[in-house]
Amino acid sequence: MKRLVQLYAYDFSEIMGLDVDADALFPEGRVLGRWLDGAAHAFLSFADGHLAGFAIAGVGSRLREDPEVMDVADFFVLRKYRRKNVGVRCAAMLFDLFPRRWEVRERAENAAAIAFWRKAIHEYTGGRYGETIANDEHWRGPVQSFDARIRTG
Ligand SMILES: CC(C)(COP(=O)(O)OP(=O)(O)OC[C@H]1O[C@@H](n2cnc3c(N)ncnc32)[C@H](O)[C@@H]1OP(=O)(O)O)[C@@H](O)C(=O)NCCC(=O)NCCS
Numbered sequence: 001m002k003r004l005v006q007l008y009a010y011d012f013s014e015i016m017g018l019d020v021d022a023d024a025l026f027p028e029g030r031v032l033g034r035w036l037d038g039a040a041h042a043f044l045s046f047a048d049g050h051l052a053g054f055a056i057a058g059v060g061s062r063l064r065e066d067p068e069v070m071d072v073a074d075f076f077v078l079r080k081y082r083r084k085n086v087g088v089r090c091a092a093m094l095f096d097l098f099p100r101r102w103e104v105r106e107r108a109e110n111a112a113a114i115a116f117w118r119k120a121i122h123e124y125t126g127g128r129y130g131e132t133i134a135n136d137e138h139w140r141g142p143v144q145s146f147d148a149r150i151r152t153g
Helices: 002-016 086-097 111-127
Strands: 041-048 048-060 070-077 101-105 130-135 139-148
Touching: 002 048, 002 070, 041 086, 070 086, 086 101, 086 111, 111 139
Parallel strands: 070 101
Antiparallel strands: 041 048, 048 070, 101 139, 130 139
């Protein structure tokens, strides 16, 4: 997991302005706050029998006082497996694991993630989700909200 986090941090280094330290390692805490504080569930994903990424789901909103909602804290697909629907399938598995309300946040600068999550959530919910654009001290970028129980009725 630690190595995957380094690759994830590398992908985010341009957006977040991250530098490596003298050992060429990125600071984990800057990208993985939620997992490190223990208030989250972490999953590895596999494709064709190979490690292909990870997903980290936090419990409780990062945007407001709501301890019940699930939050996609971090989500990563290794480059070899991108644009093959791996992300969409992993997202659906993650939402199925926690049939509750969800919030998904993307940084305003992360155009690929915004396009990805809109598609993944649209497919998962059949279009039954809301989106707001946050712009405050908690977050700056799109936030999708939906209830995963609509899949099971
Ligand atoms: C964002 C990310 C998770 C997408 O994973 P993926 O497995 O490539 O996504 P999928 O193949 O399931 O993509 C499904 C759809 O999302 C959209 N999408 C995915 N990547 C995209 C990109 N780079 N640019 C534009 N749209 C994109 C497309 O509509 C795509 O469908 P298409 O390939 O038929 O056009 C992956 O690029 C990644 O790990 N990025 C770095 C980390 C990151 O930004 N994580 C998200 C944090 S919120």
